[in-house]
Amino acid sequence: MAIETASTSRNLSGLPAWRAKLLKARKSALTLSAISVLSLPIAGCFNATLTTVTATAPINDQQVVRKARCAGWHRITYSGNNDTFETIWQIRVHNAVGRKKKCWR
Secondary structure, three states, rough: OOOOOOOOOOOOOOOOOHHHHHHHHHHHHHHHHHHHHHHHHHHHHHHOOOOOOOOOOOOOHHHHHHHOOOOOOOOOOOOOOOOOOOHHHHHHHHHHHHHHHOOOO
8 A cells, every 4th residue: 555645646637736736826827817907998997987177277166166066967857748757756866966966956
Protein backbone atom coordinates (compact mmCIF):
# COMPACT_ATOMS: atom_id res chain seq x y z
CA MET A 1 0.00 0.00 0.00
CA ALA A 2 1.47 3.30 -1.10
CA ILE A 3 1.27 6.37 1.08
CA GLU A 4 -0.21 9.34 -0.79
CA THR A 5 1.15 12.79 -0.06
CA ALA A 6 -0.08 16.18 -1.24
CA SER A 7 2.34 16.05 -4.16
CA THR A 8 1.25 12.60 -5.35
CA SER A 9 -2.50 12.71 -4.63
CA ARG A 10 -4.82 13.16 -7.57
CA ASN A 11 -8.30 14.61 -7.85
CA LEU A 12 -11.26 13.34 -9.89
CA SER A 13 -9.99 14.76 -13.19
CA GLY A 14 -6.75 12.82 -12.84
CA LEU A 15 -4.57 15.88 -12.32
CA PRO A 16 -2.21 16.28 -9.39
CA ALA A 17 -3.78 18.33 -6.60
CA TRP A 18 -1.34 21.22 -6.99
CA ARG A 19 -2.05 21.40 -10.73
CA ALA A 20 -5.83 21.47 -10.19
CA LYS A 21 -5.47 24.32 -7.67
CA LEU A 22 -3.27 26.24 -10.11
CA LEU A 23 -5.81 25.84 -12.92
CA LYS A 24 -8.65 26.95 -10.63
CA ALA A 25 -6.70 30.05 -9.54
CA ARG A 26 -5.89 30.88 -13.16
CA LYS A 27 -9.56 30.54 -14.15
CA SER A 28 -10.59 32.84 -11.28
CA ALA A 29 -7.99 35.43 -12.31
CA LEU A 30 -9.13 35.34 -15.95
CA THR A 31 -12.77 35.71 -14.91
CA LEU A 32 -11.95 38.70 -12.71
CA SER A 33 -9.92 40.28 -15.52
CA ALA A 34 -12.78 39.83 -17.99
CA ILE A 35 -15.27 41.38 -15.59
CA SER A 36 -12.95 44.34 -15.01
CA VAL A 37 -12.47 44.94 -18.73
CA LEU A 38 -16.19 44.65 -19.45
CA SER A 39 -17.08 47.12 -16.70
CA LEU A 40 -14.91 49.92 -18.14
CA PRO A 41 -17.45 51.09 -20.76
CA ILE A 42 -20.16 51.19 -18.09
CA ALA A 43 -17.99 53.38 -15.88
CA GLY A 44 -17.48 55.71 -18.86
CA CYS A 45 -21.25 56.03 -19.26
CA PHE A 46 -21.66 57.09 -15.65
CA ASN A 47 -19.00 59.76 -16.02
CA ALA A 48 -20.57 61.05 -19.24
CA THR A 49 -23.92 61.64 -17.52
CA LEU A 50 -22.54 63.84 -14.75
CA THR A 51 -23.50 67.48 -15.01
CA THR A 52 -20.97 70.21 -14.50
CA VAL A 53 -21.42 73.75 -13.25
CA THR A 54 -19.82 76.44 -15.35
CA ALA A 55 -17.38 78.83 -13.73
CA THR A 56 -19.17 81.89 -15.12
CA ALA A 57 -22.05 81.78 -12.64
CA PRO A 58 -21.57 81.81 -8.87
CA ILE A 59 -22.83 78.69 -7.10
CA ASN A 60 -25.21 80.67 -4.87
CA ASP A 61 -27.06 82.15 -7.86
CA GLN A 62 -30.69 81.06 -7.29
CA GLN A 63 -31.52 80.81 -10.99
CA VAL A 64 -28.62 78.41 -11.65
CA VAL A 65 -29.51 76.33 -8.60
CA ARG A 66 -33.17 76.11 -9.68
CA LYS A 67 -32.18 75.14 -13.23
CA ALA A 68 -29.96 72.35 -11.95
CA ARG A 69 -32.62 71.13 -9.50
CA CYS A 70 -35.37 71.16 -12.15
CA ALA A 71 -33.40 69.86 -15.14
CA GLY A 72 -35.49 66.67 -15.46
CA TRP A 73 -38.81 68.06 -14.29
CA HIS A 74 -41.32 69.45 -16.76
CA ARG A 75 -45.02 69.90 -16.19
CA ILE A 76 -47.16 67.20 -17.84
CA THR A 77 -50.71 67.72 -19.03
CA TYR A 78 -53.33 65.00 -19.27
CA SER A 79 -56.71 64.42 -20.83
CA GLY A 80 -59.59 63.37 -18.62
CA ASN A 81 -61.27 61.65 -21.56
CA ASN A 82 -58.39 59.61 -23.01
CA ASP A 83 -56.17 58.81 -20.01
CA THR A 84 -56.82 56.13 -17.40
CA PHE A 85 -57.29 56.95 -13.72
CA GLU A 86 -53.87 55.51 -12.89
CA THR A 87 -52.16 57.65 -15.56
CA ILE A 88 -53.91 60.79 -14.33
CA TRP A 89 -52.88 59.98 -10.75
CA GLN A 90 -49.22 59.46 -11.77
CA ILE A 91 -49.19 62.75 -13.70
CA ARG A 92 -50.68 64.62 -10.75
CA VAL A 93 -48.05 63.15 -8.42
CA HIS A 94 -45.31 64.16 -10.87
CA ASN A 95 -46.67 67.70 -11.10
CA ALA A 96 -47.00 67.94 -7.31
CA VAL A 97 -43.36 66.95 -6.89
CA GLY A 98 -42.38 69.62 -9.44
CA ARG A 99 -44.31 72.22 -7.46
CA LYS A 100 -42.73 71.06 -4.20
CA LYS A 101 -39.25 71.36 -5.75
CA LYS A 102 -40.32 74.87 -6.82
CA CYS A 103 -39.74 74.15 -10.50
CA TRP A 104 -43.09 75.82 -11.29
CA ARG A 105 -46.13 77.10 -9.43
